[in-house]
Amino acid sequence: MTERRSFVRAGEETRRAALIDATLDLIAEGGPQAATVRAIALRAGVTPGLIRHYFDTKEDLVAAAHETLMNGLTEASAAQLDELPDDPLARLAGFVGNAVSPPVTDPRGVALWAASMQLVPRDSAMRAVHEATYLGFRGRLEDMICEALHAAGRPTQSSRALAIAGNALLDGLWIEAGALPGHFAPGELKSIAINAFSRLLELELPEG
Amino acid sequence: MTERRSFVRAGEETRRAALIDATLDLIAEGGPQAATVRAIALRAGVTPGLIRHYFDTKEDLVAAAHETLMNGLTEASAAQLDELPDDPLARLAGFVGNAVSPPVTDPRGVALWAASMQLVPRDSAMRAVHEATYLGFRGRLEDMICEALHAAGRPTQSSRALAIAGNALLDGLWIEAGALPGHFAPGELKSIAINAFSRLLELELPEG
């Protein structure tokens, strides 16, 4: 009578990954409210009951999802460095431009970032990851700034302040691009970012 | 038998303010999930039904709460500017400095802002308020930038781009101040912000 749906046994790693992916997708699209057990299971091509088989509770699943998200972010921003040019000025300009252009600017990313941001004050593990990610990005930026200044024969003593300001500028532009899609013409933010960096460092960065 | 609880009629403004305060407190403490109609009413010393009497829907209440929060931050950034000399440069510097100093920088405010960012994708009322408050702050900043440039005898045609960049810079610094309290010395962000603006506008802003 009531025919059960057929299924395949997929093993622990596959299923956990699928559930985590579905969770991240849903949070990115509609915020945490949208990530219900039923919606997650549906998107993962699975039945709600299975979630409980791999995660003791839904909180555990969400926590695991955030962990993989953060790990992915750090890896992604590190990988992108190799493709930049060698010339310090062009390298910095490329880095800055990438940070405020697709695919880095993406409403999904901003929504996910906001969701995890909200856990930072309450969750010490989350705070540690946030700190490490932030300082890692800022450190890379500071290195590039130093190299660019050095190549132009300029002193580098205020690089910390410049990196903090530059990082804040990129963060803000990234958020605005993600939170208000359609408010900016394509390439407008990139141009704004590079021009702003040129003035911040008093250097001529190529817009490329 | 069933004795109704006694109450006092408090008038529209009082009640709306109380409900909004309760909403903000709850979201700050436990995220958007914690702000249920019952919890809000309890904290506001009121019955859940009353919410519907002052707000058509719960979404409206949350959006109104976000609006008062953001407008409060904008006003706090503009506070005490009148006491400054009537100099556009000093006014802009004061505004910039305020925006990245206590009480504007505050972990609670950042947490609330992050919480509302997760509501924006699904909640249309929230999206409208977000857009309006963002453009409101940026508009004020752009006005001040224009006045400062004009006072220095400089062209103002690129004020839009400068306002976008300046706003992003302030947003980023504000977020980091709230998310990583203790990472910056008192006054460090203010100094960084004013110096960065000086370079962005190619003007000498007083650090006050």
Added chain:
DNA sequence: TTGGTAATTGTGCAAGTGTATAATTACTGC
């Protein structure tokens, strides 16, 4: 081929959600 096992499904439930609405009550103007 056949059990055995664990992955997976389906159903049900108790608690919590936002909202609608009628019943009450405090205050206002006369």
Added chain:
DNA sequence: GCAGTAATTATACACTTGCACAATTACCAA
């Protein structure tokens, strides 16, 4: 004082949520 009115409460409802648990079924080993 006294009606009228709007603020406030109380109750009910339809719906969603996370979770528990028994029933099933795909796969594996022998």
